[in-house]
Amino acid sequence: MSQLQNGWTIALSVSRKEILSDANNLILHLGIVFLTGFIITIFLAFYFSKNVTSPVKYLLKKFRHAADGKLDTRANIKSKDEMQELGDHFNKMMEELQNSFNDLKLVQSRLSREKERALESDSLKSSFLENLSHEVRTPLMAIVGFSELMADPVSTSKEREDFFSHIAQNSNQLVRFIEDTLLFAQLEKEQASVKMSHFNIQEALLDLKQEFENYRQKQKPDLFFRTLSDECEMTIYSDPALLKRLIRYLLVNAFKFTDKGGVSLLCRSTDHHFEIIVSDSGIGISDDKTDLVFRKFCKVVESNTRVYDGAGIGLTNARGIAFLLNGTIELSSTRGEGTSVKVSFPLNNKD
DSSP states (O other): EEHHHHHHHSSSOOOHHHHHHHHHHHHHHHHHHHHHHHHHHHHHHHIIIIIHHHHHHOOOHHHHHTTTTTTTOOOOOOSSSSHHHHHHHHHHHHHHHHHHHHHHHHHHHHHHHHHHHHHHHHHHHHHHHHHHHHEEEEEHHHHHHHHHHHOOOOOHHHHHHHHHHOOOHHHHHHHHHHHHHHHHHHHHHEEEEEOOEEEEEEHHHHHHHHHHHHHHHHHHOOOOEEEOOGGSSSSSEEEEHHHHHHHHHHHEEEEEEEESSEEEEEEESSEEEEEEEEEOSSOOOOOOGGGGTSSSOOOOOOSOOOOOOSSSSHHHHHHHHHHHTTTTEEEEEEEEEEEEEEEEOOOOOOO
């Protein structure tokens, strides 16, 4: 209400209904504004949850799996934004990490095998040194002992002759062992010399036949020694000394491990090869150990009741000679029944 200058008084009145109507409109507009803001907030929350929060939680879950050692964990994010790029980097990191881990496993496995080989090699070398000491000391002690007996003035001529025979036998054994060891070293370094020539293989076998027949009569008279070489009356081109040495290794090994039955030496020829086969009826070895017999310093003896002499290089040298003469060597054996070793050489008859 307002008073004019002329004394009139003007009064304005608004109905309550209009006031309430305006208030309701204001409340309605404010409600619409708040509702719109709430909807926008929900939408933004849903958007951020879907495009930011969920991928982060998903990626965090993947990181936890990776931290637990699951290196095959990969993230599958297809948001076409920074989160997808982050997921791609995570996958690349896990791929490189898995590859590095696989490489480390291979290196660890290789190192483990090398360690086993080194330990086995050390064990074999230690065994070889022990055998070497025994193989040298035994004949030396025999030589010294029989030499002292020969020097005894009360010894008779017959006794001295017997003592001299033992000295000669042990001296030859010692010299042969030293020669075997030197040959082993030469074969290892690929420095063994080969002197090829033409010779009659039958004559070489007859020399070996006589040598081991004498051995059988003195050391193992209950065994038989059979040679079958009618097919080898021929001249071949090879190294006669090395070939005889190879066959001697096989025969020594056969007699060593045979206590009943006997040993056979077979020579046979084909159009392109000649073969030497040494068989015995000795203790034999299991099929799963036949590959071990040619390994250096390795002595594969499946017996708990007897210790066999030797340094473990005889068959190693035999294989080395076979390869040096362009031949092959094969061994087959049955435990408790015997062993057969075959060496084969090409008929390389050069002029």
